[in-house]
Amino acid sequence: MDVVMLSRLQFAMAACFHYLFVPLTLGLSFLVALFETKFVRTGDPEYRRQAKFWGKLFLINFAVGVVTGITLEFQFGTNWSRYSTQVGDVFGSLLAIEATVSFFLESTFLAVWFFGWNKLSPRAHLVSAWLVAIASNLSAFWILTANAWMQSPVGYAIRNGRAELDDFFAVLLQPASLLEIGHTLAGAYILAGFFVLGVSAWHLRRKNQEAFFSRSFRLAAVWTLIFSVLEIGLGHMSASHLRATQPAKLAAMESLWETRASAPMHLLVWPDEENEKNHLEALSIPAGLSVLAGFSPDTEVKGLRDFPRQDRPPVLPVFLSFRAMVGLAFLFVLLSLWAFLRRRQPDRAPGLLRLLPWIIPLPYLANQLGWIVTEVGRQPWIVYGLMRTEDAVSPIEPSQVAISLAAFFLVYALLGAVDFFLLFKFARKGPPPAAA
Amino acid sequence: MLETIWFAIWGLAWAVYFALDGFDLGLGSLFPFLARSEGDKRVIVNAMGPFWDGNEVWLITAGGVTFAAFPRAYAVMFSALYTPLLLLLFALILRGVAFEFRAKVDSPRWRRIWDGCLVIGSLLPAVLLGVAFANIFAGIPIDAAGRFQGDLLSLLHPYALLGGALFLAMFALHGANWLATRTQGGLRDRADRAAKILWPAVAILAVGFLLYTHFATPLWRNLFQRPWLLVLPLLAVAGLAATRIFAARGAPWRAWFSSAALILGAALFGVAGLYPDLLPSSIDPAASLTAFNSSSSPLTLQIMLGVVLCFLPVVIGYQSWVYHRFRDVLDEKSLDPETSY
Numbered sequence: 001m002d003v004v005m006l007s008r009l010q011f012a013m014a015a016c017f018h019y020l021f022v023p024l025t026l027g028l029s030f031l032v033a034l035f036e037t038k039f040v041r042t043g044d045p046e047y048r049r050q051a052k053f054w055g056k057l058f059l060i061n062f063a064v065g066v067v068t069g070i071t072l073e074f075q076f077g078t079n080w081s082r083y084s085t086q087v088g089d090v091f092g093s094l095l096a097i098e099a100t101v102s103f104f105l106e107s108t109f110l111a112v113w114f115f116g117w118n119k120l121s122p123r124a125h126l127v128s129a130w131l132v133a134i135a136s137n138l139s140a141f142w143i144l145t146a147n148a149w150m151q152s153p154v155g156y157a158i159r160n161g162r163a164e165l166d167d168f169f170a171v172l173l174q175p176a177s178l179l180e181i182g183h184t185l186a187g188a189y190i191l192a193g194f195f196v197l198g199v200s201a202w203h204l205r206r207k208n209q210e211a212f213f214s215r216s217f218r219l220a221a222v223w224t225l226i227f228s229v230l231e232i233g234l235g236h237m238s239a240s241h242l243r244a245t246q247p248a249k250l251a252a253m254e255s256l257w258e259t260r261a262s263a264p265m266h267l268l269v270w271p272d273e274e275n276e277k278n279h280l281e282a283l284s285i286p287a288g289l290s291v292l293a294g295f296s297p298d299t300e301v302k303g304l305r306d307f308p309r310q311d312r313p314p315v316l317p318v319f320l321s322f323r324a325m326v327g328l329a330f331l332f333v334l335l336s337l338w339a340f341l342r343r344r345q346p347d348r349a350p351g352l353l354r355l356l357p358w359i360i361p362l363p364y365l366a367n368q369l370g371w372i373v374t375e376v377g378r379q380p381w382i383v384y385g386l387m388r389t390e391d392a393v394s395p396i397e398p399s400q401v402a403i404s405l406a407a408f409f410l411v412y413a414l415l416g417a418v419d420f421f422l423l424f425k426f427a428r429k430g431p432p433p434a435a436a
Numbered sequence: 437m438l439e440t441i442w443f444a445i446w447g448l449a450w451a452v453y454f455a456l457d458g459f460d461l462g463l464g465s466l467f468p469f470l471a472r473s474e475g476d477k478r479v480i481v482n483a484m485g486p487f488w489d490g491n492e493v494w495l496i497t498a499g500g501v502t503f504a505a506f507p508r509a510y511a512v513m514f515s516a517l518y519t520p521l522l523l524l525l526f527a528l529i530l531r532g533v534a535f536e537f538r539a540k541v542d543s544p545r546w547r548r549i550w551d552g553c554l555v556i557g558s559l560l561p562a563v564l565l566g567v568a569f570a571n572i573f574a575g576i577p578i579d580a581a582g583r584f585q586g587d588l589l590s591l592l593h594p595y596a597l598l599g600g601a602l603f604l605a606m607f608a609l610h611g612a613n614w615l616a617t618r619t620q621g622g623l624r625d626r627a628d629r630a631a632k633i634l635w636p637a638v639a640i641l642a643v644g645f646l647l648y649t650h651f652a653t654p655l656w657r658n659l660f661q662r663p664w665l666l667v668l669p670l671l672a673v674a675g676l677a678a679t680r681i682f683a684a685r686g687a688p689w690r691a692w693f694s695s696a697a698l699i700l701g702a703a704l705f706g707v708a709g710l711y712p713d714l715l716p717s718s719i720d721p722a723a724s725l726t727a728f729n730s731s732s733s734p735l736t737l738q739i740m741l742g743v744v745l746c747f748l749p750v751v752i753g754y755q756s757w758v759y760h761r762f763r764d765v766l767d768e769k770s771l772d773p774e775t776s777y
Contacts, residue, residue, distance in 0.1 A: 395582070411530075
């Protein structure tokens with residue numbers, strides 16, 4: 001394998017692994033802060049137990065999330081040095097702002113939160129909980145802005161043989177970026193919601209600390225329903241916006257080969273990349289795709305055949321990931337609606353309680369699939385339309401990358417196993433019994 | 437002008453990282469020598485507990501500043517130092533999770549694994565950072581296309597190894613000083629003794645490194661062109677002397693601030709001596725990456741300067757508050773497992 005492929009594999013693995021831990025951080029930080037807010041408002045120590053228990057799981061998860069983030073920032077230099085040279089003017093500054101503005105805040109106040117229970121006033125402690133939640137989500141804002149610029153580069157000019165920043169606010173406020181941020185954050189909040197629902201259901205079914213887990217269940221049910229419903233809209237808007245910014249990705253997501261108005265949507269499709277058509281198209285909704293992409297049956301949607309072969313993303317993984325993600329999104333709406341309706345007496349829905357712990361992995365899967373659509377769908381470009389992935393790689397030896405790739409695999413597999421083992425262990429253990 | 441300001445910020449970010457995370461890395465390296473019991477180990481880990489992660493963000497910021505202000509230098513530096521840099525990252529990963537994991541399962545064997553990760557994950561970065569910066573001071577074989585022309589062994593020349601030894605020794609001294617501020621009894625005595633033993637080693641290595649720097653690098657010649665910059669090596673020497681004096685007087689905080697001054701002075705001496713080079717080439721002076729030929733556009737530098745001027749003082753403010761708030765002396769009985777590692 002060449003340096004490009006090895007480096008892509010390495011970055012993909014490091015990013016996917018990192019993103020196993022990020023969404024729970026983003027969502028659970030708010031849930032912990034909400035519980036602690038209730039504690040400070042009502043003075044009811046039960047809510048402090050909630051904050052501490054979910055906070056403990058938050059910390060175990062955060063431990064791996066935080067250490068695996070650094071390797072991503074540094075890999076732009078180690079493996080993608082031509083990319084860094086060409087677009088660092090725009091891209092590098094967003095990463096630097098993230099560290100300065102958000103990451104310091106998050107890391108510093110997470111420590112204050114954990115070590116400060118007996119050292120700070122309840123109010124000061126609550127402030128640190130909110131600072132962690134806000135800062136971690138603000139981190140996501142900057143990182144996703146940087147990623148969105150790779151999807152839809154704006155606000156730059158080519159000068160001195162590289163992309164130089166021209167309009168900072170165009171980069172910050174472009175719709176592609178705001179949609180990506182909203183869509184990604186909602187996906188993270190759904191994951192955190194189902195995590196709390198699943199763990200709570202597991203204990204409720206065993207009649208373990210029922211008062212405690214009924215409360216977590218109730219809050220998480222409302223939270224998860226809100227974001228599951230919102231996500232349908234945000235996901236739809238993100239996909240239809242691609243018609244303007246990344247038409248090749250949209251065509252791959254739908255496996256659409258021919259450019260046409262009133263493009264149909266087929267529920268059953270199997271792409272045939274070799275022959276530039278689909279093996280199977282069944283259960284079609286006439287003009288369905290045109291309506292979804294442009295809110296009108298007359299909307300023309302560009303097909304893959306209109307792109308030269310070397311400009312097309314791999315169709316099958318993008319198409320399948322997108323389908324699976326959308327299917328999961330609708331499942332999440334149904335499940336969270338069910339949990340919402342039963343939020344006051346979850347014990348009366350034993351089927352739901354039995355099901356929910358098994359649902360926990362599904363939003364993880366959906367989040368990963370979303371990134372596969374986003375990143376594989378952008379290929380062959382590293383910056384859409386501006387720079388090809390194959391031109392972005394460092395002048396390094398394949399053997400170097402092969403060794404580091406193997407090391408990443410080993411270290412990450414071990415870390416992942418240990419961290420999920422600990423998450424399991426402490427999630428099943430439940431909170432310490434309430435002080436009498 | 438903007439480029440020069442950014443060069444200074446770049447150097448400062450690295451220097452602050454060394455001065456802050458330096459004590460964590462040093463203390464982690466000394467861990468097996470200082471801890472006699474599980475209680476000792478918990479005290480040492482918790483002495484760094486509230487700080488190490490916030491300290492490590494200075495590394496991410498230093499990397500981010502390099503990327504944002506000098507993208508070409510970032511690209512060439514990080515790809516040329518590919519293997520040492522990834523080793524550094526793996527080591528830091530192991531150190532980070534060791535803090536969180538070691539007390540999570542009540543088994544001596546489990547804790548031994550993560551204690552080992554903590555030690556390796558502290559020692560290796562200390563040495564690697566020293567080797568990397570000595571290499572940068574001396575220049576790296578890069579050609580005009582930014583392609584690294586050496587191999588891993590060519591980075592391990594005697595000057596680089598001396599740099600690695602110096603960093604490890606300085607960090608270990610700094611770590612012993614830190615432990616002295618937050619402990620009492622036997623552990624405090626051992627921290628004091630470690631600092632006392634380490635001090636002559638640091639002094640010899642520092643003097644040796646400063647002398648060797650004259651032969652291996654153009655740093656001193658550059659400094660003498662702007663003699664006022666000589667305050668930086670003087671700061672390092674003064675910090676070195678002061679840390680011994682304050683430790684002998686039983687003033688651990690002053691001793692710690694002095695070893696911080698030593699590290700800041702030493703790092704800034706190197707950076708100032710490099711100016712305007714960020715990464716000198718040892719084979720072709722024209723291929724050297726400087727603050728001027730590798731910088732971002734003026735607009736990016738201006739925006740980033742605004743961000744840094746607004747936010748870094750705030751960061752320094754709240755991090756100082758945390759240091760102040762969590763400066764209490766620890767003993768093993770006062771460590772509540774719910775609010776400590």
